[in-house]
Amino acid sequence: MAQTRAQIAAVDPVWARIIREAEQAVGNEPLLGGMIHYSVLHHPTIERALGYRISLKLANGEISEQILREICDEAYASDPELALAARADIVAVFERDPACHRFLQPLLFFKGFQAVQAYRIANWLWREGRTDLAYLFQMRCSEVFGVDIHPAARIGRGIMIDHAHSIVIGETAVVGDNVSMLHSVTLGGTGKEEEDRHPKIGDGVLIGAGAKVLGNIKVGNCSRIAAGSVVLEEVPPCKTVAGVPARIVGEAGCPQPAVSMDQILRGGKI
Structure with missing residues (x-):
C-alpha cells in the first residue's frame, strides 16, 4: 500500500493528499466512514471521485445519479483540463480560505467548489453542442447550491x-x-x-x-x-x-x- 500511495503521489500529489486525509478522517470520525469511503477511498482517481460527488449532489427525480455519473465520467475522459482545473481550485480554496484546513474539505463539504465543478461539466456539454443537458446542469446547480453560472x-x-x-x-x-x-x-x-x-x-x-x-x-x-x-x-x-x-x-x-x-x-x- 505504501508503494501504491507513493506512486500516486508522484503523478498526482493533490489526489494522494486527499486519500491520506480521507483515511485520517475515517479514523477520527468513524461515523463518516461510509460517506468518505464512497466519496473518496472507493475511487482510483480524482476524476472518478469528482464525478461521483457531482452526480450525487445533482441527482433528483427527473434525472438519476447513474446518468449524471456517466456524463461526468465521459466529460473527464474527453477533456483532461476539467480535472486539472479542479485540482487548481482545490489548492486555491485551501490557500485562501482560512476555514479550509485540508484538501479533502472542498470535495466533501464546500458548495462553492462543488458548484464550480458542476459548471465545468456543464461548460463541456455546452461546447459539445449538448445544450439541453448543459441547461439541466445549470438548473440543478442553481437549485442545489444557489449558484447560477451559465454554461457558456x-x-x-x-x-x-x-x-x-x-x-x-x-x-x-x-x-x-x-x-x-x-x-x-x-x-x-x-x-x-x-x-x-x-x-x-x-x-x-x-x-x-x-x-x-x-x-x-x-x-x-x-x-x-x-x-x-x-x-x-x-x-x-x-x-x-x-x-x-x-x-x-x-x-x-x-x-x-x-x-x-x-x-x-x-x-x-x-
Whole structure:
C-alpha cells in the first residue's frame, strides 16, 4: 500500500493528499466512514471521485445519479483540463480560505467548489453542442447550491468562491485564472442587449461580497472590487474600486489580491 500511495503521489500529489486525509478522517470520525469511503477511498482517481460527488449532489427525480455519473465520467475522459482545473481550485480554496484546513474539505463539504465543478461539466456539454443537458446542469446547480453560472461562461483555473450564496455569472462572462469572489456576487448584463453583454474579469481579481459587475466591461488583472460595489465602468489593472457606482479609491495594495484576500480599505489608500 505504501508503494501504491507513493506512486500516486508522484503523478498526482493533490489526489494522494486527499486519500491520506480521507483515511485520517475515517479514523477520527468513524461515523463518516461510509460517506468518505464512497466519496473518496472507493475511487482510483480524482476524476472518478469528482464525478461521483457531482452526480450525487445533482441527482433528483427527473434525472438519476447513474446518468449524471456517466456524463461526468465521459466529460473527464474527453477533456483532461476539467480535472486539472479542479485540482487548481482545490489548492486555491485551501490557500485562501482560512476555514479550509485540508484538501479533502472542498470535495466533501464546500458548495462553492462543488458548484464550480458542476459548471465545468456543464461548460463541456455546452461546447459539445449538448445544450439541453448543459441547461439541466445549470438548473440543478442553481437549485442545489444557489449558484447560477451559465454554461457558456468561460472560467479559468484556481477559482475560489467563498460561501457561494447567490452567485450569478452570465452567458458571455469571462473569468480569468486565480480569481476569488465571495457570496452574492453578480457578473451580469444591463438591460436586454444581446450577444457579448457580460463582464470580462482578469486574472488574480478579488471580488468582495455583494459586488455587482454589470455590462461588457473589463476588470483588469490583480484588481480589487470592494464589498457591495456596483461596477459599471472598466477597472484598470492593480486598482481598488468601491462604491455605488464604483470609483477608483486606491491601488490594489499587493501583487495578488485574490490570493491575499485583503479586503480592507485604509483611509481610501492602500
